[in-house]
Amino acid sequence: MASGVAPPRDPRHGGYSPFLTRMNIVVIGLSHRSAPVKLRERFAFADGRIPGALQALRDSGLAAEAAILSTCNRVEIYAATALAPDAACAALKNFLVQQSTIGRRDSGLECGTPLPLSDAAVKAPEDWRTPKPAGSSTAPVFSDAILAGDEIYFHAEPHSLQHLFKVAAGLDSMVIGETEIFGQLKDAYELAFTHRHTGARLNKAFQRAFNVAKHIRTVTNIQRGSVSVMSAAVELAEKIFSSLAEHEVLVIGAGETSEKTARALLSRGARGVIVTNRSPERATALAAELGGRAVPFACWPEEFEQVDIAISSTAAPQPILDRAQLEPLMKRRKHRPLLLIDIAVPRDIDPAVSALDNVYLYNVDDLQVIANEYLALRQEEVARCETIIAAKVAALLAAKPPLAADEPS
Amino acid sequence: MAWFTDRHYFLLAVICYGLSTVYSVFLWRKGFRRDEWVNYCLLAAGVLLHTLAMTKRGLTIHSCPVNNLYEATTFLLWALGLACLVYSLLPRFKFLAAFTAPVLFTVGVFALMPSLDPPPGPKPDFSNWLRSLHAATILQAYGAFGLAAAAAGMFLMQRHDLKFHKLRALLTLLPSIQRLELITFRLVGVGFALLTFGLAAGSQLPRHAGKPYFSDAKVLWSALLWLVYLEAIVAYRLLGRSSRRFAIGIIIAFAYLLLTFWITNIYSGLHN
Numbered sequence: 025m026a027s028g029v030a031p032p033r034d035p036r037h038g039g040y041s042p043f044l045t046r047m048n049i050v051v052i053g054l055s056h057r058s059a060p061v062k063l064r065e066r067f068a069f070a071d072g073r074i075p076g077a078l079q080a081l082r083d084s085g086l087a088a089e090a091a092i093l094s095t096c097n098r099v100e101i102y103a104a105t106a107l108a109p110d111a112a113c114a115a116l117k118n119f120l121v122q123q124s125t126i127g128r129r130d131s132g133l134e135c136g137t138p139l140p141l142s143d144a145a146v147k148a149p150e151d152w153r154t155p156k157p158a159g160s161s162t163a164p165v166f167s168d169a170i171l172a173g174d175e176i177y178f179h180a181e182p183h184s185l186q187h188l189f190k191v192a193a194g195l196d197s198m199v200i201g202e203t204e205i206f207g208q209l210k211d212a213y214e215l216a217f218t219h220r221h222t223g224a225r226l227n228k229a230f231q232r233a234f235n236v237a238k239h240i241r242t243v244t245n246i247q248r249g250s251v252s253v254m255s256a257a258v259e260l261a262e263k264i265f266s267s268l269a270e271h272e273v274l275v276i277g278a279g280e281t282s283e284k285t286a287r288a289l290l291s292r293g294a295r296g297v298i299v300t301n302r303s304p305e306r307a308t309a310l311a312a313e314l315g316g317r318a319v320p321f322a323c324w325p326e327e328f329e330q331v332d333i334a335i336s337s338t339a340a341p342q343p344i345l346d347r348a349q350l351e352p353l354m355k356r357r358k359h360r361p362l363l364l365i366d367i368a369v370p371r372d373i374d375p376a377v378s379a380l381d382n383v384y385l386y387n388v389d390d391l392q393v394i395a396n397e398y399l400a401l402r403q404e405e406v407a408r409c410e411t412i413i414a415a416k417v418a419a420l421l422a423a424k425p426p427l428a429a430d431e432p433s
Numbered sequence: 434m435a436w437f438t439d440r441h442y443f444l445l446a447v448i449c450y451g452l453s454t455v456y457s458v459f460l461w462r463k464g465f466r467r468d469e470w471v472n473y474c475l476l477a478a479g480v481l482l483h484t485l486a487m488t489k490r491g492l493t494i495h496s497c498p499v500n501n502l503y504e505a506t507t508f509l510l511w512a513l514g515l516a517c518l519v520y521s522l523l524p525r526f527k528f529l530a531a532f533t534a535p536v537l538f539t540v541g542v543f544a545l546m547p548s549l550d551p552p553p554g555p556k557p558d559f560s561n562w563l564r565s566l567h568a569a570t571i572l573q574a575y576g577a578f579g580l581a582a583a584a585a586g587m588f589l590m591q592r593h594d595l596k597f598h599k600l601r602a603l604l605t606l607l608p609s610i611q612r613l614e615l616i617t618f619r620l621v622g623v624g625f626a627l628l629t630f631g632l633a634a635g636s637q638l639p640r641h642a643g644k645p646y647f648s649d650a651k652v653l654w655s656a657l658l659w660l661v662y663l664e665a666i667v668a669y670r671l672l673g674r675s676s677r678r679f680a681i682g683i684i685i686a687f688a689y690l691l692l693t694f695w696i697t698n699i700y701s702g703l704h705n
Contacts, residue, residue, distance in 0.1 A: 249603065259603050263595060266612040359675045361611060378596065381675040390598050397600045 047088055047225050050109060051184040052116040052176065053100030056198050059175035061096075067124045069094040071215070077123050078221040086115045089226040091216035093191070095208045097198055102188060104225040109180035117176060182417050185229060189413045192237035193246065200402045201246040206237055229420070236416045243412070246405045249398030253281060254288045256394040257365050257386070261289060261333055264361050264384055268294045274331040275299045276324055277338035278310040281367045281388075285335050286314055298331060300324040302338070328353045328362075335365045336372040346374035354380055365391070439493070440550070442486035443507060447541035449479030450514075454538045457531035465528050465605040473521055476530045479537065480514040487511055499568040502698055503550030508569065509694075510537050510544070512576025520580060520616070525608040532583035540691060549695075563634055570631035571655070575690060577624030578662070581617050582687035585680035588613035592677060614676045618669065621683055625662045632659060654697040661686050 054064060069077060074092045081090045087103035094100075101120065105112045179187050190196045197205050213230040216222045222230070241247050250256040265271050273294050275286050278301040286297050297316030301307035304320065311318040319327060328334070328350075338344060345364075354362065359382045366373040366387040378385040453475040460469060487507060490498040498504040517533040520526055543549075591610050594602035607613070632655055636646075646652055665682045668674040674682075 256603075260595070263591070263602055263609055264611060266609050266615070355673065358673055361676075381677050384595050386598065393598070394600060394603065 047104040047106055048109065048112075048181050049102065049104050049184045049188075049225055049229055050112050050116070050178065050180050051100055051102050051187050052113065052120060052178045053093075053098060054175050054177065055098035055100070055196065057196070058177055063175055064097070064099060067099040067120060068096075069099065069123070074212075074215055075219045075221075078216055078219060080123075081119055082221060084115075084119065086112070086119060089216075089223040090221050091213055091226060091230070093209055093212040095205065097205075098191070098196075100191075102184070102226060102229075104223065109178075112180070113178040116178070120176065182421055185233075185417045185420060186413055188229060188233045189236050189417060190410075192233040193240045193409055193413070194237070195246070195406060195409055195413075199251050200399065200406065201248075201251075203241075203247060206234070210234065232416065232420050236413060239416075240409050240412055244405045244408050246402055246409055249401060251395050251399050251402070253367070253388060253391040253395060254285045256391045256398075257285045257335070258288045258292050260365075260384070260386060260391075260394075261294075261363055262292070264363050265332060268292050271295055271332040272330055273297045273316075274324065274327055274334040275310070275314075275316075276334060276336040276344070276372065277301055277368065278303075278306045279337035279367065282335040282337040282365075283310060283314070285365060285367070289333060290314060294333070298324075298327050300327075325349065325353065329356050332360060333363045333365070335367065337367040338372050340368070340372060341370060343374040344372045345377065347376040347380065350377045350380060350383065354382065367391075439486040439489035440545070442482050442489060443541070444545060446479045446482035446486060447538060447545060449475050449482060450534055450538040450541050453479065453530065453534035457534050460528065460531050464601045465531070465607055469527055469531075472530045472534070473518070473527055476514065476521075476534060476537075477518055480511070480518055483507065483511050483514060497565040497569055499565070499572065501550060502695055503544055505568065505572060505698070506540060506544035506549065506695075508572045509575045509579075510540055512573040513537060513579040514576075516573075516576050516580045516620075517583070520620075523616075525606055525612075526616070528587065528607055529580070529583055532586050533580065536579055536583070536691075543695075564638055567631050567634040567638060570627050570634060574624045574627035574631055575694075577620050577627060578683075578687050578690060581620035581624060582684045584613055584617040584620060585683040588617060588680045589677065589684075592680075610676075614680070617680060617683060618666075621662060621666060625659075625666060628655075628659055628662065632656075650700040651697045654693060658686075658690060661689070 054067060056064070069092055071094075074094065077092060078090050081087050081101070081103070086107065087105045089104035091102045092100070093102070099120075101116060103112070103116065105116075107115065187196070192206055192209050194201045194203060194205050209230075213222070213226075217227070250259045261268060261271075268289060271294060273286050273289050273296070275282050275297060278299060286294075286299075290297060297311070297314045298319055299307045299311040299314065299316055300319045300321050300323070301310070302321050304318065307318040307321075325345075336344070361382045361384065364373055364377065364383065364385045366385065369388065371387055373385060373387075375385065375387075377383055453472055456472050456475060460472060487498050490504065490507075494500065497508075499508050513533060514537055517529055521529050587607055588610055591602060591605070591607050591613060593599075594605075595610065608616075635652075635655075665674075665679060665686060668682075669676075669679040
């Protein structure tokens, strides 16, 4: 089929006859890689609005099958369309912009500057059959000042499928290898499937994407390791203690990071939490929030006998714990292992304490180094994942029937 | 196949231990990142061949094969290898094989020296069941001590990596250091109980007339070994010795056991 040639229309099948046309899967959208949050939020679809938007998309004849993925980091429309990619690109962009306006009006938000579609908006890829690198887009797209031109990307096969597989595997995520997107993609697909907006092409593509994502997680290290300070602290605790269920956490200074770290430890089964802070009200409030107990700031050294993990993040200009203080405490603890996480800057815990047996001290830089090293390891795995994805996409396309045989009614 | 003796089976077992040792070095270089069955299978093959060697020898001499240094050493290694296979089935303990294989290989090569295996005399020395029990229990105790030393080695490596903020500590599939410490202590406890029982059984055996019991080099050495492990247990449990010192002590104690085991046997009138 030549680029730009419209296929024959058939009103019984959403505009295009499935027996005469070849459906191509395309994707259009914007993500954290291409657009800032202030723009992404204007295009975001509320869950309740997605079925209507999908129906509108199919009724317009632009796509025979469609699914919408809308998360805080991306808004994407996956569609099986009989249109040539250049035409599909322009039409879908138009649709996306219209929907963004509708969304803002429906939600009662300030519309602000409208997002008019310029003539250039319908400019499609020069040759849709020539593979374009990931993240490629049509520029300029919109004349609106908000859209510089490359925020919205469009991919046709095979890059649309590669993009879908990458998204499912977390390769296109802000934190490479994260798994939340897998669930979000699954929800998006199920929503479209339940409302009968998917057919043979999208069903197969999404199912294959989920399988490939699972396969990648199994055979590569893309998901391995902690890429945040909090999760690195939790992982450390699990490498020191057999089970967190037997260990209590002491939070010194009720800062945000220490709170998050304590929460992460509690979620992994830590027995309980003790909170201390210069402001007793803040300590009591945080302790109540975490289901622990608050102790006066002057009394926290007395708690060291029973806790095994301490997270410190006070604003004290000098260390609040040094070797001379800790040495007798360790004897009273009968040399049980003690994990000290010092998130404060300047540091709360004198580095000399790490010379003591059974004391494991990590400051915020140490944790950040761990998180960065893990991230680097994940980056190293990306090439491996992309090779797997390329092979799986090639296999999927090789198995594709020449003409679409069915589509949702 | 008459030429294929029990020593040949043991030689094949030592080759398996050697391959496991080489593979262990590879795993160590890789940071013990993958849950590994290859090493376990190599060790299992070695223990199987080892068992065949000991069974063949036992059937030949019609008694427990602990009559000379070769037999005693192979029995010790067998106890160590078997215990390692069992413990490796615990979650995250498969890498114990990587720490045990080098001991099995080096001591196995030493045991293959022909001078350690003189032809059996007219009467087996261990025809008495109490003697067999004494020897077998003590050698099993040595096996448990060897395994404890391997677990202590894992503990020290993991502790070092955690203490000095090595990413390897998190990437590795080794168990937590608290678990390693517990396993080390339990193995020492089991070994100590077996050693105590074995020595008690030995004290009931007939002695050389007119020779004080404690004048025998092996008896003295065994008593010293018992005291060394008793001190390690008491200091750790009751006197607050740190886990690092306990682990180092257990490794030194086992090294002492391995290095002096043969010498004391040679100089022992009761055991030679």
